Amino acid sequence: MTTFFDQTQTVTVSRYCSQGWWKGNFTEHVVKGTGLGPDCTLTVYSPSRDGVTARFNTQTQVWSEEIDDATLTPFYGPDGEQYALDYPDGTFPDWAIFGAPPEHDRDTQTVLHSGEAWTVYDIKMGAPYWDADCRRHVVSETCFTLPADHTWEAPPNTEKGFCPVLKDGQWQVVEDYRGQTQFDKKDATVSKTVTEAGPLPRGWTLKAPATVFDVWKNNRWQYDQDKARPAKSLSERRWRDAVLAFLLQRLEQFERDLQVAEQYRTGTLTAADYEHLLADRKRLCDYPDAAGFPFADRPTLSAPGQALADKVV
Structure with a gap:
Protein backbone atom coordinates (compact mmCIF):
# COMPACT_ATOMS: atom_id res chain seq x y z
CA MET A 1 0.00 0.00 0.00
CA THR A 2 1.46 3.33 -1.11
CA THR A 3 1.73 6.09 1.49
CA PHE A 4 1.26 9.65 0.17
CA PHE A 5 3.08 12.53 1.77
CA ASP A 6 1.04 15.47 3.07
CA GLN A 7 3.88 17.87 2.48
CA THR A 8 6.91 18.24 0.25
CA GLN A 9 10.06 17.01 1.92
CA THR A 10 13.38 15.18 1.59
CA VAL A 11 13.63 11.71 3.06
CA THR A 12 16.27 8.96 3.35
CA VAL A 13 15.20 5.61 1.89
CA SER A 14 16.64 2.14 1.29
CA ARG A 15 16.25 0.86 -2.24
CA TYR A 16 15.91 -2.88 -3.03
CA CYS A 17 15.74 -5.06 -6.15
CA SER A 18 12.74 -7.00 -7.39
CA GLN A 19 13.79 -9.89 -5.13
CA GLY A 20 13.95 -7.58 -2.12
CA TRP A 21 17.73 -7.44 -1.76
CA TRP A 22 19.16 -4.16 -0.50
CA LYS A 23 20.69 -1.96 -3.23
CA GLY A 24 21.75 1.01 -1.12
CA ASN A 25 20.50 4.06 0.80
CA PHE A 26 19.54 7.26 -1.02
CA THR A 27 18.01 10.70 -0.40
CA GLU A 28 14.67 11.21 -2.15
CA HIS A 29 12.83 14.53 -2.68
CA VAL A 30 9.10 13.85 -2.57
CA VAL A 31 6.38 16.33 -3.42
CA LYS A 32 3.24 16.76 -1.35
CA GLY A 33 0.55 14.36 -2.46
CA THR A 34 3.02 11.79 -3.92
CA GLY A 35 4.52 8.61 -2.56
CA LEU A 36 7.73 6.57 -2.80
CA GLY A 37 8.45 4.26 -5.67
CA PRO A 38 7.76 0.50 -5.31
CA ASP A 39 11.48 -0.25 -4.83
CA CYS A 40 11.97 2.10 -1.86
CA THR A 41 11.23 1.98 1.85
CA LEU A 42 11.50 4.43 4.70
CA THR A 43 12.64 1.48 6.83
CA VAL A 44 16.27 2.14 6.30
CA TYR A 45 18.79 -0.72 6.44
CA SER A 46 22.45 0.01 7.13
CA PRO A 47 24.91 -2.90 6.79
CA SER A 48 26.85 -3.59 9.96
CA ARG A 49 30.07 -4.17 7.93
CA ASP A 50 31.29 -4.42 4.40
CA GLY A 51 30.28 -7.48 2.42
CA VAL A 52 26.90 -8.14 4.11
CA THR A 53 23.35 -7.43 2.99
CA ALA A 54 19.72 -8.08 3.90
CA ARG A 55 16.40 -8.72 2.16
CA PHE A 56 13.28 -6.56 2.57
CA ASN A 57 9.92 -8.25 3.07
CA THR A 58 7.32 -6.01 1.45
CA GLN A 59 4.53 -7.76 3.33
CA THR A 60 5.92 -7.30 6.83
CA GLN A 61 8.00 -4.22 5.97
CA VAL A 62 10.91 -5.83 7.84
CA TRP A 63 14.48 -6.50 6.76
CA SER A 64 15.83 -10.03 7.14
CA GLU A 65 18.89 -10.94 9.16
CA GLU A 66 22.17 -10.05 7.49
CA ILE A 67 24.03 -12.55 5.37
CA ASP A 68 27.34 -12.44 3.51
CA ASP A 69 26.67 -11.09 0.01
CA ALA A 70 27.75 -13.92 -2.30
CA LYS A 124 49.96 -23.09 -30.40
CA MET A 125 46.91 -24.11 -32.44
CA GLY A 126 48.03 -25.39 -35.86
CA ALA A 127 51.72 -25.45 -34.95
CA PRO A 128 53.67 -28.56 -36.09
CA TYR A 129 55.70 -30.74 -33.73
CA TRP A 130 57.53 -34.05 -34.08
CA ASP A 131 57.83 -37.27 -32.08
CA ALA A 132 60.99 -39.33 -31.54
CA ASP A 133 60.19 -41.38 -34.67
CA CYS A 134 60.24 -38.19 -36.82
CA ARG A 135 56.48 -38.29 -37.32
CA ARG A 136 54.92 -34.85 -37.80
CA HIS A 137 51.88 -33.80 -35.73
CA VAL A 138 49.80 -30.62 -35.54
CA VAL A 139 48.54 -28.98 -32.34
CA SER A 140 44.74 -29.20 -32.17
CA GLU A 141 44.19 -28.14 -28.54
CA THR A 142 44.17 -24.67 -27.03
CA CYS A 143 45.80 -25.80 -23.79
CA PHE A 144 48.61 -27.91 -25.20
CA THR A 145 51.66 -29.28 -23.42
CA LEU A 146 54.42 -30.76 -25.56
CA PRO A 147 54.61 -34.47 -24.60
CA ALA A 148 57.84 -36.07 -23.47
CA ASP A 149 60.10 -37.26 -26.31
CA HIS A 150 58.62 -34.65 -28.68
CA THR A 151 60.04 -31.42 -30.07
CA TRP A 152 58.97 -28.27 -31.91
CA GLU A 153 62.07 -28.59 -34.11
CA ALA A 154 61.80 -30.46 -37.42
CA PRO A 155 64.24 -33.41 -37.76
CA PRO A 156 67.28 -32.75 -39.98
CA ASN A 157 67.80 -34.38 -43.36
CA THR A 158 70.34 -37.20 -43.26
CA GLU A 159 72.44 -39.26 -45.67
CA LYS A 160 71.72 -42.92 -46.37
CA GLY A 161 72.80 -45.09 -43.45
CA PHE A 162 72.10 -42.38 -40.90
CA CYS A 163 68.98 -41.12 -39.16
CA PRO A 164 67.99 -38.42 -36.66
CA VAL A 165 67.43 -39.48 -33.03
CA LEU A 166 65.78 -37.27 -30.42
CA LYS A 167 67.82 -37.14 -27.21
CA ASP A 168 67.16 -34.72 -24.35
CA GLY A 169 64.93 -32.69 -26.67
CA GLN A 170 67.65 -32.28 -29.34
CA TRP A 171 68.09 -34.08 -32.65
CA GLN A 172 71.29 -36.07 -33.09
CA VAL A 173 72.35 -37.78 -36.33
CA VAL A 174 73.46 -41.38 -35.70
CA GLU A 175 74.19 -44.53 -37.69
CA ASP A 176 71.13 -46.47 -38.77
CA TYR A 177 71.58 -50.23 -39.15
CA ARG A 178 67.99 -51.17 -38.37
CA GLY A 179 66.82 -54.30 -40.21
CA GLN A 180 70.35 -55.58 -40.75
CA THR A 181 71.84 -58.62 -39.01
CA GLN A 182 74.53 -58.17 -36.39
CA PHE A 183 76.84 -60.92 -35.17
CA ASP A 184 78.32 -61.57 -31.75
CA LYS A 185 82.11 -61.39 -31.98
CA LYS A 186 82.37 -63.89 -29.12
CA ASP A 187 80.28 -66.56 -30.87
CA ALA A 188 79.83 -66.82 -34.64
CA THR A 189 76.62 -68.79 -34.15
CA VAL A 190 74.86 -65.92 -32.36
CA SER A 191 73.16 -63.18 -34.37
CA LYS A 192 70.14 -60.91 -34.17
CA THR A 193 68.40 -58.18 -36.14
CA VAL A 194 69.28 -54.57 -35.34
CA THR A 195 66.13 -52.88 -34.02
CA GLU A 196 67.42 -49.55 -32.68
CA ALA A 197 69.22 -46.70 -34.38
CA GLY A 198 72.68 -45.77 -33.24
CA PRO A 199 76.12 -47.40 -33.03
CA LEU A 200 76.23 -51.17 -32.72
CA PRO A 201 76.64 -52.47 -29.18
CA ARG A 202 80.19 -53.18 -28.11
CA GLY A 203 81.24 -56.68 -29.19
CA TRP A 204 78.95 -56.90 -32.25
CA THR A 205 79.62 -56.53 -35.98
CA LEU A 206 77.74 -56.45 -39.28
CA LYS A 207 80.43 -58.61 -40.91
CA ALA A 208 79.04 -62.10 -41.35
CA PRO A 209 81.25 -65.09 -40.49
CA ALA A 210 81.88 -67.56 -43.31
CA THR A 211 81.39 -70.57 -41.03
CA VAL A 212 80.19 -71.28 -37.52
CA PHE A 213 83.81 -72.12 -36.69
CA ASP A 214 85.09 -68.60 -37.35
CA VAL A 215 86.52 -66.51 -34.51
CA TRP A 216 86.88 -62.73 -34.38
CA LYS A 217 90.55 -61.81 -34.52
CA ASN A 218 92.41 -58.74 -35.81
CA ASN A 219 89.13 -57.04 -36.63
CA ARG A 220 87.89 -59.81 -38.90
CA TRP A 221 86.50 -63.33 -38.85
CA GLN A 222 89.11 -66.09 -39.19
CA TYR A 223 88.57 -69.80 -39.59
CA ASP A 224 89.63 -71.65 -36.41
CA GLN A 225 90.79 -75.18 -37.17
CA ASP A 226 90.97 -76.19 -33.53
CA LYS A 227 87.34 -75.14 -33.07
CA ALA A 228 86.30 -76.89 -36.27
CA ARG A 229 88.38 -80.05 -35.78
CA PRO A 230 85.76 -82.26 -34.03
CA ALA A 231 82.99 -81.48 -36.52
CA LYS A 232 85.35 -81.59 -39.51
CA SER A 233 86.77 -84.91 -38.39
CA LEU A 234 83.30 -86.40 -38.01
CA SER A 235 82.27 -85.06 -41.42
CA GLU A 236 85.34 -86.49 -43.17
CA ARG A 237 84.94 -89.88 -41.49
CA ARG A 238 81.32 -90.02 -42.62
CA TRP A 239 82.42 -89.20 -46.16
CA ARG A 240 85.15 -91.85 -46.04
CA ASP A 241 82.70 -94.45 -44.65
CA ALA A 242 80.11 -93.72 -47.34
CA VAL A 243 82.62 -93.98 -50.20
CA LEU A 244 84.12 -97.08 -48.65
CA ALA A 245 80.70 -98.70 -48.42
CA PHE A 246 80.11 -98.20 -52.17
CA LEU A 247 83.59 -99.44 -52.96
CA LEU A 248 83.24 -102.62 -50.86
CA GLN A 249 79.94 -103.40 -52.56
CA ARG A 250 81.64 -103.27 -55.96
CA LEU A 251 84.54 -105.38 -54.76
CA GLU A 252 82.21 -108.00 -53.29
CA GLN A 253 80.17 -108.04 -56.50
CA PHE A 254 83.32 -108.61 -58.57
CA GLU A 255 84.46 -111.43 -56.25
CA ARG A 256 81.03 -113.13 -56.47
CA ASP A 257 81.09 -112.89 -60.24
CA LEU A 258 84.41 -114.76 -60.30
CA GLN A 259 82.62 -117.77 -58.81
CA VAL A 260 80.15 -118.13 -61.69
CA ALA A 261 80.48 -118.65 -65.42
CA GLU A 262 81.30 -115.50 -67.36
CA GLN A 263 77.95 -115.44 -69.14
CA TYR A 264 76.19 -115.18 -65.76
CA ARG A 265 78.23 -112.31 -64.35
CA THR A 266 76.40 -108.98 -63.68
CA GLY A 267 79.30 -106.68 -62.78
CA THR A 268 81.13 -104.38 -65.18
CA LEU A 269 84.47 -104.18 -63.35
CA THR A 270 87.56 -105.37 -65.07
CA ALA A 271 90.44 -107.05 -63.31
CA ALA A 272 92.34 -103.78 -63.62
CA ASP A 273 89.42 -101.90 -62.06
CA TYR A 274 89.40 -104.42 -59.26
CA GLU A 275 93.07 -103.78 -58.58
CA HIS A 276 92.47 -100.01 -58.59
CA LEU A 277 89.59 -100.34 -56.12
CA LEU A 278 91.68 -102.44 -53.79
CA ALA A 279 94.28 -99.67 -53.76
CA ASP A 280 91.52 -97.09 -53.18
CA ARG A 281 90.27 -99.16 -50.25
CA LYS A 282 93.68 -98.94 -48.70
CA ARG A 283 93.88 -95.20 -49.26
CA LEU A 284 90.45 -94.66 -47.68
CA CYS A 285 91.25 -96.84 -44.68
CA ASP A 286 94.49 -94.91 -44.12
CA TYR A 287 92.87 -91.46 -44.63
CA PRO A 288 91.99 -90.73 -40.92
CA ASP A 289 95.60 -91.43 -39.98
CA ALA A 290 97.04 -89.13 -42.62
CA ALA A 291 99.04 -86.07 -41.58
CA GLY A 292 96.87 -83.01 -41.32
CA PHE A 293 93.60 -84.95 -41.09
CA PRO A 294 90.82 -83.78 -41.26
CA PHE A 295 92.07 -80.62 -43.02
CA ALA A 296 94.43 -82.38 -45.43
CA ASP A 297 93.39 -83.13 -49.02
CA ARG A 298 91.21 -86.15 -49.46
CA PRO A 299 92.95 -89.19 -50.94
CA THR A 300 93.33 -89.25 -54.72
CA LEU A 301 91.26 -92.17 -56.04
CA SER A 302 91.33 -94.07 -59.26
CA ALA A 303 88.77 -93.34 -61.97
CA PRO A 304 86.36 -96.09 -60.84
CA GLY A 305 86.94 -95.12 -57.21
CA GLN A 306 86.28 -91.46 -57.93
CA ALA A 307 83.11 -92.40 -59.78
CA LEU A 308 81.87 -94.03 -56.59
CA ALA A 309 83.00 -91.06 -54.46
CA ASP A 310 81.04 -88.69 -56.69
CA LYS A 311 77.85 -90.44 -55.58
CA VAL A 312 78.42 -89.27 -51.99
CA VAL A 313 76.91 -85.89 -51.25
Missing part, protein backbone atom coordinates in the same frame (compact mmCIF):
# COMPACT_ATOMS: atom_id res chain seq x y z
CA THR A 71 27.46 -11.68 -5.37
CA LEU A 72 30.59 -9.85 -4.20
CA THR A 73 32.71 -13.02 -4.45
CA PRO A 74 33.93 -13.61 -7.99
CA PHE A 75 34.63 -17.16 -9.09
CA TYR A 76 36.16 -18.75 -12.16
CA GLY A 77 35.66 -21.67 -14.47
CA PRO A 78 38.53 -24.09 -15.29
CA ASP A 79 39.17 -22.06 -18.45
CA GLY A 80 39.71 -18.84 -16.48
CA GLU A 81 36.34 -17.25 -17.32
CA GLN A 82 35.08 -15.04 -14.44
CA TYR A 83 31.53 -15.41 -13.07
CA ALA A 84 29.37 -13.93 -10.31
CA LEU A 85 26.16 -15.11 -8.64
CA ASP A 86 22.92 -13.31 -9.45
CA TYR A 87 21.69 -13.16 -5.85
CA PRO A 88 23.38 -12.74 -2.46
CA ASP A 89 22.07 -16.08 -1.18
CA GLY A 90 22.98 -18.00 -4.35
CA THR A 91 24.90 -21.30 -4.29
CA PHE A 92 28.29 -21.62 -5.94
CA PRO A 93 28.58 -24.43 -8.53
CA ASP A 94 30.75 -27.44 -7.73
CA TRP A 95 33.29 -26.44 -10.37
CA ALA A 96 33.76 -22.91 -8.99
CA ILE A 97 37.40 -21.84 -8.53
CA PHE A 98 37.93 -18.87 -6.20
CA GLY A 99 41.56 -18.09 -6.88
CA ALA A 100 42.01 -15.76 -9.84
CA PRO A 101 44.08 -17.05 -12.78
CA PRO A 102 47.56 -15.56 -13.23
CA GLU A 103 48.09 -12.55 -15.44
CA HIS A 104 48.56 -13.52 -19.08
CA ASP A 105 48.32 -12.14 -22.61
CA ARG A 106 44.83 -13.08 -23.74
CA ASP A 107 45.80 -12.63 -27.39
CA THR A 108 48.59 -15.22 -27.31
CA GLN A 109 47.99 -17.21 -24.13
CA THR A 110 45.26 -19.07 -22.31
CA VAL A 111 44.88 -20.68 -18.88
CA LEU A 112 43.57 -23.93 -17.49
CA HIS A 113 43.01 -25.10 -13.93
CA SER A 114 44.07 -28.67 -13.24
CA GLY A 115 42.03 -28.98 -10.07
CA GLU A 116 45.05 -27.97 -8.02
CA ALA A 117 46.67 -25.03 -9.77
CA TRP A 118 46.50 -22.69 -12.75
CA THR A 119 48.74 -23.21 -15.77
CA VAL A 120 49.39 -20.60 -18.45
CA TYR A 121 49.67 -21.99 -22.00
CA ASP A 122 50.99 -20.33 -25.11
CA ILE A 123 48.37 -20.75 -27.83
